[in-house]
Amino acid sequence: MTADQPSAGPYAIVAVASSAGGIQALSTLLGALGPELAVPVLVVQHLDPRHRTVIADVLSRRTDLPVKLAEAGEKPSPGTVYIAPPDRHLLIGSDGILTLSSTELVHFVRPSADLLFESVAGAYGARAIACVLTGTGMDGAMGAEAVQSRGGTVIAEDPQTAEFPGMPRAVVDTGAVDFVLPLVEIAAVVHGLLEATGQ
Template sequence: MKPRIIVIGSSAGGLQALKIIFSLFKNDFSIPIIVVQHISPHSDNYITTYLDKICKIKVKEANEKEIIEDGTIYFAPPNFHLLLEENFTFSLSTEERVNFARPSIDVLFETAAFAYGNNVVGIILTGANFDGAAGLKTIKKYGGTTIVQDPKTAEVDTMPSSAIRESKVDHILSLEEIAKLLISLNKE
């Protein structure tokens, strides 16, 4: 079954990891991807501008109440949590930091699980903290598919390792293997 939504959480070393995955996609990649990359609350839009330039599919910052479209990668804006609604739109929140992070991976992953259940693929990549582990567990509990970057291949292995400890994940893969799996899911 082709998943309806892919959510990705990344932190330290994330930009490089995301770049490796996304640059392997051709323009026929249609499943919408939502990313929380930990960033400074004061940062500008350099990540989305940069990735949009080098990727074959559209990369942009998620807007409040924006309708999620196929073939697009959305990033959480700095200093806001990003939540997924059931009607394929986004909500933003300024609530307190979760795991010291805003945006927090757990917030995105939990709301993805609540709204899309077994139609979600959740992915944890490189990072130096524990955000995302609880969220990935929730995705699994709601019947979704979970993937973690093989800690041995991660620039910083804390985040993938803690996700693997927290729940039984479906796939532990290198970045290239993650891209390959997503491309095959996109063809289902």
């Protein structure tokens, strides 16, 4: 299936990437997705590996969705948010099972949005949605191209309104983007995509 062909079935997964400013952006997005989400959400947020992370606890207070750090060997459940642990790449296999990796940094970061998006593209093809939110650098741009090349849908936060525009701008600059939206509009578009294919 090519990127210009319609999806053959409903979306199966949402993958989200953020970096600087990401906790607030994720709070806004996840809080607006609501409790009845039909697919799992995988998140790469760049975190300081030197400290124990409380991101799952923080985000749990800001959304009705269950939020947890991803664990190797898990099969993601619909309506649950899985966050890459600090200093571990998060990937998903064609069998729908999560894996964690300590392989080398990609664009100076681990976890890498590029690796997550590429694994989601490989596992789900046209049934994947990838979202890139605020952040510095270019992590997520190559992965977004992979998602779109497999027929998936790519959403970038509008660089004009992002707290840190580097990551979403890098995605927009590739041309591999279907929607460029203010942060507050992304959740509604995700819901619209899920509902349009669920009929």
